[in-house]
Amino acid sequence: MTAVLEVTDIRKSFGGITAVDGVSFDVREGEILGLIGPNGCGKSTLFNCILGQLIPTGGEVKVDGRVVTGLRPSELNRLGVSRTFQLLQVFPKLSVRENLILAGQEHQGSMVSRLFGPSDAGLTEAADRMIGFFELDHLASETAGSLSYGQQKLLDAAMAFMGGPRLVLLDEPAGGVNLSMLADLRERLAAINREKRATFVVIEHNMEFVMSLCSRVMVMAEGRVLAMGTPDEVRDNPAVIEAYLGH
Ligand SMILES: Nc1ncnc2c1ncn2[C@@H]1O[C@H](COP(=O)(O)OP(=O)(O)O)[C@@H](O)[C@H]1O
């Protein structure tokens, strides 16, 4: 299977702290890779290095075989790479539909492609398709700030899919979300992976969510990869059990 994302020996230090300490892995086309590990082990920093929010201290990132290390987030967007952040990125005063349209404009990138790309009418249609897909129809005209936290997280995830990305990195999409919204989100992510062949990496603390959604799981501890394998392999790995339960 082709690797959509290849990460080789990524490192990131902040002053004296090494947040990511030589991480290598790849993500295959169409898979959902889970990323778990204790708070502060470097998961978000790794995402930021892959997506151009941070310049890594060392290492290389390839998307579809092309070196993209150090490219800006907007340039990665144009290559079909998208993300969500650990903290919500929705605009509370705009409606659900407007948030999605704005995300679509962002994914289209430069003014030139905006001028010559699909019209805003096209974006509204794309937003409405996404609203339907994420079952947000009844909330389409509500302001994002009036939604429940779980609904806002669902909207935030939907926004990452507006450009029809090949690869989406989701940083705790289910963080702080109640159980029924969690099931909704898992079901929507599984469906979008199946129907649109989108490839994901998902950081999430809820084990049940990760184990039931992901084809493989990577476990990080203290900036390094502790284990990588199927959910069953990872669950039975003594080093993982030790890291989570061994205190
Ligand atoms: N911008 C930053 N400046 C300094 N230290 C940071 C910065 N971002 C993250 N860190 C540190 O890097 C380590 C990893 O953090 P992070 O990647 O957010 O972990 P995780 O997402 O796994 O909880 C932590 O020790 C954190 O304090």
Ligand SMILES: [Mg+2]
């Ligand atoms: Mg984090």
